[in-house]
Amino acid sequence: MGNRSVRVAALALLLATIAMTPRAVGQAMRQPPPLPTTPPFDLSDPSIVDAGSHLFRQTCTGYCHGAEGRLSRAPALRGREFDTRFLFQRIAYGAPPMPAFQTLLNPEDIWKLVAYIKSLQSVKE
């Protein structure tokens, strides 16, 4: 009897899990991981900014945010002030058609991208 109860409970848990599983893009997103509250390094460190610029060219490309964050169909990033946590969150979770990078980049790399984009806010042209 005890085993049966466990099986029933397991089945109920499985059904509940299936019912809660996101099924459709645009209707339900995968559950985001906890958002790191503080960067693991100084975002103004030139070596971190430089690493971020490499990652930016590889992942954000001229197709999306334009070279060095210049004007594109996606939002321009130069000369604009962004909240640090917002940037991390937007890169991690995306906003269609911008892809979510949480499964492609580890949090450290996302912070490097944040550092690079933050470095563009004082650029005048």
Place this chain on the structure above:
Amino acid sequence: MGSKRAWWWGAVSTLLVLLLLDVTPARAQGAGATRLLNVDPNDWPMYHRTYDTHRFSPLGQINKTNVKDLGVAWVHQPGAVVQGLESTPIVVDGVLYYSGSYNRVFALDGATGREIWHYFAKLDPVVNTLFFQPYNRGLAVGHGKVFFGTLDGRVMALDMKTGKEAWSTTVLDSKKCSCNFTGAPLVVKDKLIIGQTSGELPIQGKIYALNAANGEKAWEFNTIKNDPKSWGGDSGKFGGGGGWMTGSYDPALNLVYWGTANPAPDYDWGDARPGDNLYTSSVLALDPDNGQLKWYHQEIPHDDWDYDAGLGESLVLDRDGKKLLVHQNKSGFVFVYDRTNGKIQNVWPMNHVYNWVQRIDAKTGELIGRNPPRLGKPHFICPWIAGGRSWNSGSYNPKTGLWYNTAMEVCEEVTVEKQTPVTEPAAGLFFGGDQVAKHPPGGEAYGHLDARDPVTGERKWSVNFKYPPIGSVLSTGGGLVVHGDVEGVVRAYDADSGEELWHFRTGSGHRGGPISYAVNGKQYIAVPSGLGSLVLGLYPALWPEVADFPSGGALFVFSLK
């Protein structure tokens, strides 16, 4: 008695003939494979309308004289508008089938636009992490089903009448490969052929055939040849390729012609992928029954520019007793083949501005005077990464003998950067550099729609556009060429002179494929409107105002008032 007997014999033999021809009413309703061979003039039953990929409708009710009286018959909005409306509709027996972003599929009454059914695919959230999304370029029909590839790596079949799911086969592990399906499949006999995205990914791209009846995989063709001479070191593991758009088919030769995508990384810093990198940026002639390679020609050996050959149409046409295949890649050069054996017959440039090669030998196809970007300072290249033409298709009118095709005269500055391929936990983009759009030397970037001889390249007329057009072209038996621009205006031109005869402002730019069809004796022209596309993201570097051009997604259907 004798006449009754004769009537019965007549009825029985008629039934037998219909069965042999595969055109019984029940099968006709389902668009059997035979109907794809002998296309009803009223229909548009596949992505390029016919296996020869002409995108030509023989209908002539709407013609040069009365096209001025064209007006909106109905409009359908697919909703969930992201990245525009890139698809080409399909019409069989008066029912119009088309797809929008996120694999939303609709069956509509072709005369009124009334919805018959819709099917919204339940997609895995992995789609939100992919580069190639959420657009879809089209469907296929046959065997009583509607087929399409999904953004999360499946191929699906729906019942044509009800829209109910018939089968769904997971072909790609999108969570791992970051690849998917965005192009329309091609039904050939009992199979469904479709290629995957992968040109910018460190994976091996393939072309697949599935059994149309049940979705079981029949064969696959790896566009990355297992040959250390072609791929030095382990570069082939990350070679990209694939064949993301729809090919053509010659039933007489039983050959499917399929263009393949560029190698990864797109740019080579020097030793990224030693060798010619077969079978990327090539045209393949495959046996549709088993996927065997019958011949190939690599148009861009060791592609250094992302001049993908997996685009648009692969025109099947005959001239002077020769069986020809006309195929263009993103370099802007048009290759003309003997389609029986792949021997080059001619090569000609669609673009006026290019510096990536000095020329291409018209007899051998050899690239002469290559100008590859390399590691170091930014490198000026024409045409840009979006191509001399993007993936949109031209249209060939067998009555005029002209191919109506678009071109983009835009250059770029490429900065090559060494990159380590990322495959875990999922494949990351593998460009090997970045680029920014530039005007050509001594002038402004622009685009044009040309009427040309597809074999010689001789130009009959041309219309220029400030913003290079990225929509497909339709030509008709009424002597019309229909094409929509980036600013949201669709126009009908005189096929012989290029004179504009009609236009209509749809309110958002054009990236999909216009078609024509007839229901109950009345001709319609359907025009997908809705600006969006990865390529469009490159425009604002030259034309900042394009950043604010309105997105959209609506199917406009026109008829004579």
